[in-house]
Amino acid sequence: MAKYIFVTGGVTSSLGKGIIAASLAKLLQARGLSVTIQKLDPYINVDPGTLNPYEHGECYVTEDGAETDLDLGHYERFLNIYTSQSNNVTTGRIYQTVINKERQGAFLGKTVQVVPHITDEIKRRMLFLGKEGKYDIVITEIGGTVGDIESLPFIEAVRQLQWELPEEDVVVVHLTLIPYLKAAKELKTKPTQHSVKMLSETGVHPDVIVCRTEEPLGNDIKRKIALFCNVKTEAVIEAMDAPTIYEVPLEMLREKLDLICMKKLRITNFKEPELDKWKGFLDKLKYPKSKVTIGLIGKYIELQDAYKSILESFVHAGAMNEVKVQVVNVHSEYITEENVAEKLEGLDGLLVAPGFGVRGIEGKIVAVQYAREKQLPFFGICLGMQMAVIEYGRNVLGIKDAHSTEMDANTANPVINMMEEQKQITMMGGTMRLGAYPCEITAGTLAHKIYNNLHISERHRHRYEFNNKYQEQYEKAGMVFSGRNPETNLVEIMEIPSHPFFIGVQYHPELKSTVEKPAPLFVSFVAAAKQYNEQKSSLKNPVLQGEII
């Protein structure tokens, strides 16, 4: 059966536990083991679906339609595997399960308590994926920082499993911070010592300590940490700040994080890590041949994590095209007809981001118009596609009040309308059209060229759709609906063939982009931006170009 690795965090949040966990998983996978990762989050929301992106970053949607933590995106991008509802569990979900059981009478006669009932349910979830028989190793990342009140039941569950399971079946990796004090020119180990002490007080002893640091640790510091935290010196791993997250697996390989974990787990049957594809990707990423600038038009741009999967998809697509993709964030709320040219100057492509609610949408519509009229490559995702439909309705079809019922419930021209099945729904969490659905593509369209396939499947997260009553009018005016759901006829893809690259999709292609399989739409969009950039510079330097020829 499976073996289990737990990753806890100490000292502070935002140390990159998800990236360390994903990197370790990548290495074990590269050594021939079958691995999955899950995240246990100590907050009370049943899932992050109802959280504002400002609170918690992007909500990552899995194939099976679970609204999950953005770390699952890292897991999928690194491992090139699908995760599911079972890979992300919150305190809310744990309590919901236990309380439902209590109502069903499952604990009849017993007082239901944090220990053992909540911790039992946590343990059940921790072991669940390992019971499928599919995985050699299940990595569980515990959200939050050791010492938080909320994480206590999770840490207690780890303690119990450390005791219940055979010693060679459990590894605990603790990630901490070693701050560098500039004035003293010294790395400080004390916060790590305290953090490990706090963890030990709960009965969990880490086997491996991964130290985030800006400066190399050196052997003395490693020995000191080992001595005071009671681990072997080889189990103190240096995790220096890396120029890109995709470098971290190689850094962890150099530090032998995978070997130390496998040694504790007594895994002897492994091969040399197969990382050729990964290294090939990294080479392209590190040595781009040119650069393109893409404008990301959204309303959550202050927080990088809000568009995490989109930004990572650009990294994958950039490497594929051997260009550096510089993403410029443009706040949709501040774009007006008067300043749009100035705001979008110098861009080689425009992406209008997904989103909810009325704030910033007029700016998005103005930006779409600019891209359409200036022949600038355009890519709209979900709300971005809906804005492209509204813009076309207003400015090409002349339907001045074309709108979405999300923004104006009483509009006379609802070109974007709430999906029929959504109209009865009153509950918010997990009730959108979520997860993977098939899409049939029309032959000979841009979408067909991009995917090189007529049958695709992509992930969704929305309540509104294109109103098919307007289909004829739009088609007459030159818009093509090139992808549809085969069962419901819902519009999944729209494009404008008279434009060099103008495409909008109702789904979220960014959720399926991985290092090994970049999303085709992003790859083609970046290629279009590259072409746009080259044409632009040949126009700017006609003499120079002539000389080269």
Ligand code: GLN
């Ligand atoms: N708010 C829009 C809808 O619900 C778009 C959602 C999104 O961009 N994910 O349909």
